[in-house]
Amino acid sequence: MSRPEIGVLALQGDVREHIAALEAAGARGVQLRRERELDAVDAVVLPGGESTTMDKLLRAFGLAAPLRDRLRAGMPTFGSCAGMILLADRLVDAPADQRTLGGIDMTVRRNAFGRQIESFEQRMDAPDLAGETAGALRAVFIRAPWVEEAGPGVQVLATTAGGTHPGKIVAVRQGSLLATAFHPELGDDPRVHRFFVRMVQESRQGRQQVQSS
Numbered sequence: 001m002s003r004p005e006i007g008v009l010a011l012q013g014d015v016r017e018h019i020a021a022l023e024a025a026g027a028r029g030v031q032l033r034r035e036r037e038l039d040a041v042d043a044v045v046l047p048g049g050e051s052t053t054m055d056k057l058l059r060a061f062g063l064a065a066p067l068r069d070r071l072r073a074g075m076p077t078f079g080s081c082a083g084m085i086l087l088a089d090r091l092v093d094a095p096a097d098q099r100t101l102g103g104i105d106m107t108v109r110r111n112a113f114g115r116q117i118e119s120f121e122q123r124m125d126a127p128d129l130a131g132e133t134a135g136a137l138r139a140v141f142i143r144a145p146w147v148e149e150a151g152p153g154v155q156v157l158a159t160t161a162g163g164t165h166p167g168k169i170v171a172v173r174q175g176s177l178l179a180t181a182f183h184p185e186l187g188d189d190p191r192v193h194r195f196f197v198r199m200v201q202e203s204r205q206g207r208q209q210v211q212s213s
C-alpha cells in the first residue's frame, strides 16, 4: 500500500517538526492551509502552538467548519498540545469566546501544568503506546494542558508518572481521533507518530474494503 498522505495544519505552530516526524514514521507529511487541500489527504495533524490563535485563524481561513465535518466523518486526526485543546468537546481555563473543533468527549484544562513552566520533560505510563514498563515514555511538555475528565468512550493512552502532577491524563484516543498534551514531534522518539500512522493505515484499509464489497 502507498504511503498515507497526512496534512499538517500550517496556520501556526510547530508544523515542520510534525512533517519530519511523520516522514520518519513512514507517511508523507504536507502542509495544509486551504479547504481544497483537505480533499487530497488521508489524515490531519493539528500541531502544538497557541490554541486561541489557531481558533481565530481556523475561522478566518474558513477551515473550522470543513475540518469539523471531516472529523465527524471519521478522518483520522492527531492533535498535540494546542491540537489536543482543539479536539476537546469542553475546555476549562479558556477565554469565553474560544471555540474548539471538538470530537473527543473530554474536558481539557489549558495551561494546566502552570503558565510559569516554559518547558519540561516528563515520564509517562503509556502501555498501549510504549509498553508496560512504568515510565516507559518521556516527552516534552510546553505550557501543556491535561485532560480533566474523559467520557466513557475515551481510551486513556498515557498518564504522568511522578513529577509535580502524577497520574494526570495526557494522551487519549476516541475512534479516529488521537490527542497528546505533550509534543512527540520534539525529540527523536517516533512511537506516537508511528501509532498514528498505523491508525491512518487501518482507516484506509477499512475504506478500501467498503469500496470493494
Ligand SMILES: NC(=O)CC[C@H](N)C(=O)O
Pocket: 047, 048, 049, 050, 051, 052, 080, 081, 082, 083, 085, 110, 111, 142, 143, 144, 145
Ligand atoms: N505548546 C502548546 O501547544 C501550548 C498550548 C497553549 N498553552 C494553548 O493553550 O494553546
